[in-house]
Amino acid sequence: MQQKFPHIDSVFTQGFVTEDFFKALERELPPMVSRAEASRATGGLISAKTLSNNDALHIGPCGKIRIGSKVGYTRESFIAYLRSKLKTYTLQ
Template sequence: MKDQLLESLRKSLPPIITRQEIERQTGKLLNSRTLANWDALRTGPEGKMRFKNKVAYEREAFLRWFAKYLEEAEDA
């Protein structure tokens, strides 16, 4: 299931994705404010880019991070 979710996101996400779009694409599984907090703690996705008042991530960097997030959620 995790692999199917990641592959589906890989196909649907643009090369650069904002926090708000991540929230929408994951069915609000990840909240944009939570991502901001994790970035502040340096535990969020790598490759954060700032565009004026928006923050975005490179798709593959986000997906690598999200795969680890899903694994940790399964173990909990």
């Protein structure tokens, strides 16, 4: 089975999140990102349920759209949200 986000997966296996991670995420995500897709793209760091809960508390990504039972976000708003949630670490 082919990995959906191979470059992003390799960034996670290095054990740190860097600007390269966000650049890779921006290149590989589609213009609209569902909650489930967002969870997969982050390696499960943020679950679809967490995004749902944050939306209910009005602290989730801005620009939420709903199509039927699916909820998604623009790529830019999801990445901005993720930047606000993740702490970045550098290797010593």
